[in-house]
Amino acid sequence: MIPDLVTVGGLTVDNVVAADGTVGLAKAGGNGAYSAVGALMWRPAVGLVSAAVASYPRETIRRLESGGLDLGGVVWRDEELTSSNWFIYDAEGRREEGLSSPPGALAEAGFPTDRLSPSQTSQWREILRARSTTNEISYSEFRNRHPLSQRQIPPAWKDTRAVLLAPSQPDVMHEMLDFFKPGGAVVIADPGWQLAEHKLDQLAPLLSKLDAFLPSEVELRALVPGADLEHALRVLSDYCPGALAVKLGAKGSLVWNRVTDTPASVPAEATETVDPTGAGDSFCGGFLVGLLETGDAVQAARFGSMSASRIVAHFGADGALLAHPDGASALSQKAAMECR
Known part of the structure; x- marks a missing residue:
C-alpha cells in the first residue's frame, strides 16, 4: 500500500532534563519520528524515509509500526552510537x-x-x-556519513499525496523534491539550522518548489537578519510561493496571509508540558495533514498546534501513542472531533 503521507528525517536517541528536573533517559526521537507521529494523529498510516542505527530501540519501532508508521523507506545501518x-x-x-x-x-x-x-x-x-x-x-556524525537518498525510497511512493521534509542539508532536500514533486505531491519543509545557516538567495531554487515553509522564530531571524517577524515573513514570501508560518513555541504560530499581506496569529493548544522535544516537528506533521485536507494555511496551523500539544505531554516520539493504546486511529478520531 502506498502511504498517503511521507515524512523524511532522522531517528535519534535523546536524553532530556525537563524544566522541573525530571530526567528522561534514552528516549527514542528524531525529527523524522516526531514529524511522522504528528501526522499519525490525523491519519492511520504515514511513511518514513530515514536511516537508523542498530542501537535505536526496537521496542519503540514496534510501537511506531503498530501505530501506523510504514518503515519501507528506512535503511538500517549496522552501527551503534557511542554518544x-x-x-x-x-x-x-x-x-x-x-x-x-x-x-x-x-x-x-x-x-x-x-x-x-x-x-x-x-x-x-x-x-x-x-x-x-x-x-x-x-548522531550528527552518523547522519553526515549516511545521508538520505532517493535510492532507499520504495518506487511506488512516488505517488504519495504529501511529503514533509524535516531538517536536512539542502542537497538532501533537493534530492527528495526531485523524487516526490514530479508525481504531484504537496511538499513542505521545516528548515532547521541546516537551511537557516544559508542565505535566502542560495535557497531560492529550493524554496520556489515548496508548498509550505515552516521555520522557527530563531530560524526565521537567521534567514532574514534584523527584521521583525512580520517583515521577515513578507521577505520570505518573495522566495516561497507556498504557505508560510513561523513557529513560536508556547506562543503558537504566525501564518502569512498573502491576500492581506499580513500575518494571522494561531495560538498554541493549552496543555501541560512534560517534554517540549519534538514540538516543532510534530507541528509540521499536523500542518501537512491540515494543508492537505483544507488547503488553508491557518487551518493547517490549528492541526499542527493540536499535534504539538499531544507530543509535549509525554516523553519520547512514541509517548502519545503509548498514552493511547488503541494507536493512532484513536488519536486521529479524537483530534478530528476537537478541531471541528
Whole structure:
C-alpha cells in the first residue's frame, strides 16, 4: 500500500532534563519520528524515509509500526552510537544545543537518573559543556556519513499525496523534491539550522518548489537578519510561493496571509508540558495533514498546534501513542472531533 503521507528525517536517541528536573533517559526521537507521529494523529498510516542505527530501540519501532508508521523507506545501518544528545530545558522551554554524552554518563558522574535539583541540573550542564566528544560517534556524525537518498525510497511512493521534509542539508532536500514533486505531491519543509545557516538567495531554487515553509522564530531571524517577524515573513514570501508560518513555541504560530499581506496569529493548544522535544516537528506533521485536507494555511496551523500539544505531554516520539493504546486511529478520531 502506498502511504498517503511521507515524512523524511532522522531517528535519534535523546536524553532530556525537563524544566522541573525530571530526567528522561534514552528516549527514542528524531525529527523524522516526531514529524511522522504528528501526522499519525490525523491519519492511520504515514511513511518514513530515514536511516537508523542498530542501537535505536526496537521496542519503540514496534510501537511506531503498530501505530501506523510504514518503515519501507528506512535503511538500517549496522552501527551503534557511542554518544547521544542532551536536551536541558529552562522554565521558558528554551534549551541549549550541542550537548552530548555516552548513555550512562549521568549515573557514572554520581547524579540521580530520575530527577535533578536545580543545582544538579546546572552542574550537569557544565560537565556536558566541558567534556570532549572527539572520539565519540554521535548522531550528527552518523547522519553526515549516511545521508538520505532517493535510492532507499520504495518506487511506488512516488505517488504519495504529501511529503514533509524535516531538517536536512539542502542537497538532501533537493534530492527528495526531485523524487516526490514530479508525481504531484504537496511538499513542505521545516528548515532547521541546516537551511537557516544559508542565505535566502542560495535557497531560492529550493524554496520556489515548496508548498509550505515552516521555520522557527530563531530560524526565521537567521534567514532574514534584523527584521521583525512580520517583515521577515513578507521577505520570505518573495522566495516561497507556498504557505508560510513561523513557529513560536508556547506562543503558537504566525501564518502569512498573502491576500492581506499580513500575518494571522494561531495560538498554541493549552496543555501541560512534560517534554517540549519534538514540538516543532510534530507541528509540521499536523500542518501537512491540515494543508492537505483544507488547503488553508491557518487551518493547517490549528492541526499542527493540536499535534504539538499531544507530543509535549509525554516523553519520547512514541509517548502519545503509548498514552493511547488503541494507536493512532484513536488519536486521529479524537483530534478530528476537537478541531471541528
